[in-house]
Amino acid sequence: MADAFRGVVNLDVRDSVPDWSPFQQPKAPEGSPNVVYIVLDDVGFGAMSCYGGPIETPNIDRIAAKGLRYSQWHTTALCSPTRSALLTGRNHTTNGMACISEAAIGFPNSNGHIPQECATLAELLVDKGWSTSLVGKWHLCPEDEMNLASTKRNWPTGRGFERFYGFLGAETNQWYPDLVHDNHPVQPPATPEEGYHFSVDITDKAIRYIDDVKAIAPERPVFLYYAPGCAHAPHQAPKEWIERYRGRFDAGYEAMREQTLARQKELGLVPKDTQLPPVNPIGTPDTRTGPDGEQFPDVDYTRPWDQLNADERRLFARMAETYAGFLSHCDEQIGRLLDYLEEIEQLDNTIIVVVSDNGASGEGGPNGSVNENKFFNGVADDLQENLAMIDELGGINTYGHYPNGWAMAFNTPFKMWKRYSFNGGTCDPCVVSWPAGVKARGEVRDQYHHAVDIVPTVLDCLGLELPDTVKGRTQIPLQGVSMRYSFDAANIPTAKSTQFYSMLGTRGIWHQGWKAVTTHPAVSGWSNFAQDTWELYHAEADRAEMHDLAEQEPQKLNELIALWYHEAGANQAFPLDDRSPMEILSTFRPQLTPARNRYVYRPGASEVPESVAVNIRNRSYSIGALVDFEGTEASGVLFAHGGRFGGHALYVRDNRLHYVYNFLGSERQSVSSGTDLPADGRLVLAASFEKDGEESPGVATGILSLYHGEEKVGEGRIRTQPGKFTLAGEGLNVGRDGGEPVTDDYPGTSPWAFGGATLRRVAVDVSGEPYIDLEREAMAMMARE
Helix, strand or coil, X not given: CCCCCCCECCCCHHHCXXXXXXXXXXXXXXXXXXXXXXXXXXXXXXXEHHHCCXXXXXXXXXXXXXXXXXXXXXXXXXXXXXXXXXXHCCCCCCCCECCCHHHCCCECCECCCXXXXXXXXXXXXXXXXXXXEEEEECCCCCHHHCCCCXXXXXXXXXXXXXXXXXXXXXXXXXXXXXXXXXXXXECCCCCHXXXXXXXXXXXXXXXXXXXXXXXXXXXXXXXXXXXCCCCCCCCCCXXXXXHCCCCCCCCCHHHHHHHHHHHHHHHCCCCCCCCCCCCCCCCCCCCCECCCCCECCHHHCXXXXXXXXXXXXXXXXXXXXXXXXXXXXXXXXXXHHHHHHHHCCCCCCEEEEEEECCCCCCCCCCCCECECHHHHCCCCCCHHHHHHCHHHCCCCCCECECCHHHHHHHXXXXXXXXXXXXXXXXXXXXXXXXXXXXXXXXXXXXXXXXXXXXXXXXXXXXXXXXXXXXXXXXXXXXXXXXXXXXXXXXXXXXXXXXXXXXXXXXXXXXXXXXXXXXXXXXCCCCCCHHHCCEEEECCCCCCCCCCCCCCCCHHHHHHHHHHHHHHHHHCCCCCCCCCCHHHHHCCCCCCCCCCCCEEEECCCCCCECHHHCCCCCCCCEEEEEEEEEECCCCEXXXXXXXXXXXXXXXXXXXXXXXXXEEECCCEEEEEECCCCCCCEEEEEEEEEEEEEEEEECCEEEEEEEEEECCEEEEEEEEECXXXXXXXXXXXXXXXXXXXXXXCCCCCCCCCCECECEEEEEEEEECCCCCHHHHHHHHHXXXXXX
């Protein structure tokens, strides 16, 4: 209760006086504005049309025309870290988000849990009378809590959002998303063939959530956090949107950088003398090695456009067209949201903040990919394989990402990209609009700001302050400053003094117009941080970080390096981690329940996320499905884990048992039975893999055998992928395959449910014991039931 009871309580209610004030729900002050965050993903400074980019975003342009564009607004250079700062006003390492939540490593700076002492904006506003909702990407929950058995304390509904519709992890398939509604998984309301796309779906929900409030209490303000998967990989969009850009990127990424920079200068977004850095500004595998001879990361080498052959140029251009269509399609959905707010006469009194969570992504490497999961498995892309899929880009059969040359182009005029502390990773679009509260229209602001400054800005606009305690927890002070002073004062100096950066081994510090930054490659595994080379830039004038002044200003550089260590200590930024994605994602993390040798799953249960499902990577395993045959022909999926871009499945087709291991979407390794299934009786249908070697580190090879009970009915040689089937997505299903299929060979239609016989349960054993012994043990157990 916020207030003390001030009524009168006597024996008889007739002699008592009520006081409702302690029991009323909070109400915002009359006339309080709505707040809408639009958090884009992997959209660089030079991508959107209002920032001089080649991609048409007329609806974000609408927002900019009624508000302000910031030319020196910054992020942490990665998803979860920036999102934590956007919602709390504290630095990412203070929030325990040094990296993405799936990559937590068990230290105060990197554990995947935003402390309760860092309340989110939603937690603050819901207590002041705002209705709060989130649609789209969350990515602020530790991986061990992204399942139905775990606590929901770090789900959106546990951190101040009253409604949630979206996905919990880093990314999702836009055609077959892993959806959660409030606190339970749900299936998409339609299929891609019926017109489904995630961006459309979440926009429908956003409008519905606001309408649910305004229909009852029109004066009640809302806080909507709108976070589409766009434009993070996979780049997927309706083909007609991709076709709009056909031919528009044929000149290549280096030409596009020149064109974009010219427009940015005309728009006043960068100084007139800004120059473009080279496409490989910190080295290449041929020119640079680590302190102990380590190779420069291949993934961070950009191939010059003039060295590509005709097919490569055609492929690379189509990948850029796909990304552009994806972003424009998303902008169309943002337009629907704006139109709705305008229709209900709420648009003018809505504070809209449009940002990207980091720069454009270089994770596609030199050649791009039709399956981004290869990056997280440490497996190189094959250009010929990608070329063969050129006409499928953006559709259901690809999980694509463009080559990193386009990341440099979409980050124009900056160097490098997401993951780096250079401006290519950290300097990103920020558009703020509030027609009822800001006089300026369509103007640019050059003040230096960061994601930690958004919460203080919103609170300032709403006339609110951070409470000393939230939910009984004493709050860590806000680490950002309000940007409101700049709304109607274009030339006022920035109110910010210092901002530190630390991401995947890269480091930077900005202080009073100067910036020191290391050239340490991200996720390189080089370590030896004390030997890092630091560069120095007068960032106020040299936005592109072209002119290294380290030799001319050694004292200034040393001051900034010392300041970085001070800020890192104050923000608990240690230890630094530059290991490869494969190493980081494979780090041991505690689970709710310890790993075991045998896992039992039953049909009808919800999909099990990969992070808590049985782990078969680089080991022998057996899958056994207990089935009662009842005289009719059975068919359908018995067991499926993963999807089209990596996974494995056991299923029945044409009255025979089949197993498929889909190696990163590139190779569907199938083993089929040569014997029909029985007409009746109880039987264990099984697939057993016996590892006998490794093709490369983590890629197990061996024989996969199929069984009817103890009878072997088929075998074949397969290999298994070293890492997860997806970074965040397709889980384990029994009796069906939700979302996208592991193989198109399933009988029937989605979700390819098993029928014609009764599936009792599926057991997966990873003990390494021979399958025959396991089968006999299972039959003995059934006999006792």
